[in-house]
Amino acid sequence: MGVKERKERDRQEMREIILKSAYKLFLERGFDDVSIRNVAEAIEYSPATIYLYFKDKNEIIHALHRQAFEMLNKQFQPLAKIADPFARLSEMGKAYIKFAIKNAEMYKLLFIRSEPMEHLANCQETEWKEGDMAFDALAQTVAQCQQKGYFKNFDTHQFSMMTWSFTHGLCALRLSGHLGRVKEERESNRKLDQIMNETLSTFIQTLQKLKK
Amino acid sequence: MGVKERKERDRQEMREIILKSAYKLFLERGFDDVSIRNVAEAIEYSPATIYLYFKDKNEIIHALHRQAFEMLNKQFQPLAKIADPFARLSEMGKAYIKFAIKNAEMYKLLFIRSEPMEHLANCQETEWKEGDMAFDALAQTVAQCQQKGYFKNFDTHQFSMMTWSFTHGLCALRLSGHLGRVKEERESNRKLDQIMNETLSTFIQTLQKLKK
């Protein structure tokens, strides 16, 4: 009588196959240039079959969104062992930027696209575990910095929001192509990666001076 | 023999009509939900006619992109009369955020969408007057702050990049719907506008402490 269980396993397996294929195609061609038909062709099923396993394209997006968040959180895990919280904060910034550059399409999915957030809102999900986990890692580090005397008289949450806004802004400008269009960067022959590192350094320097 | 001149005027007029209609529809429905056919219907011409005046949809986007930049630069103009450069910098941040919230679709066009930048690259345009103007307004203010003793030992350009990254990041997170999904913000009943202002304040405070 394990039929139902096996069917459920098969179902999840098929979902995984679809997601894996979609993920691969998204990385290759970018998000907007992959259609349901492309995914169907890749897994050698008809387009309609996809809709037996996912409500619509947004549900696929959202599933990948969760996976991408797990990837990002994994990038942060090794940094937990850095004892000095300020050094850790700095390395988190670097890791964040590195992730955004290396996984551009995934980063867009995580933080730039509106669809995943809209899907979340449509599902009436009030929680958002993956997102909270990533932000908490930042907020905790900020809190520990404050315990060590940095950023005194700042609200921990507000301060964390600020650092996230900065780092995201830098990544977003890079991925949208705006960074390379700034006059100074156009005319210099510095690589975009270098520009980003320098801008991050400027921010870290700024924070460093806040140690009372 | 002024026929050619009149025809050129008519041509520009038609381009304006198309742009005006497209702009209106974009504001109403958002960018992705307006098709060439919608624009054509609004101006009571066939879709193919649009292609006699614009190479493709991207050229329309780019034309609106330029107009949006002029709008943004106009928002900054009144701030030029603020004598204290630090106060001006602060007000520029506020004006920037206000613009992003009030003209969400235009902001997306300006700084989030990749298409306008891609179009710029495809045209082999090396210059970017509108963009430079906006950034220069920021860089000049930063430079004047430095003359007054703020942000000493920082590179003007790097520092300007940092402030832009922060402000853009904040706006981008808001417009993509991520801001309202942060745990603390979910659970508080503060308005998103208020959150943004508080985060900006935190940033301004941070900068203020950099006055040697």
Added chain:
DNA sequence: GCATTTTTATAAACACTGTTTAGTATTTTA
């Protein structure tokens, strides 16, 4: 003024998109 060339506009088509429906195989259950 009339024929010829140039310009302007469009209907229809092309190759796509996400998604739904109706119908056919296959598998499970009774």
Added chain:
DNA sequence: TAAAATACTAAACAGTGTTTATAAAAATGC
């Protein structure tokens, strides 16, 4: 083995950006 449930798909629907062939209108040359 017959009935019910499940898995799958071909075809269609309504839309997208864009191109092409064709018809109407306007400007030009004689």
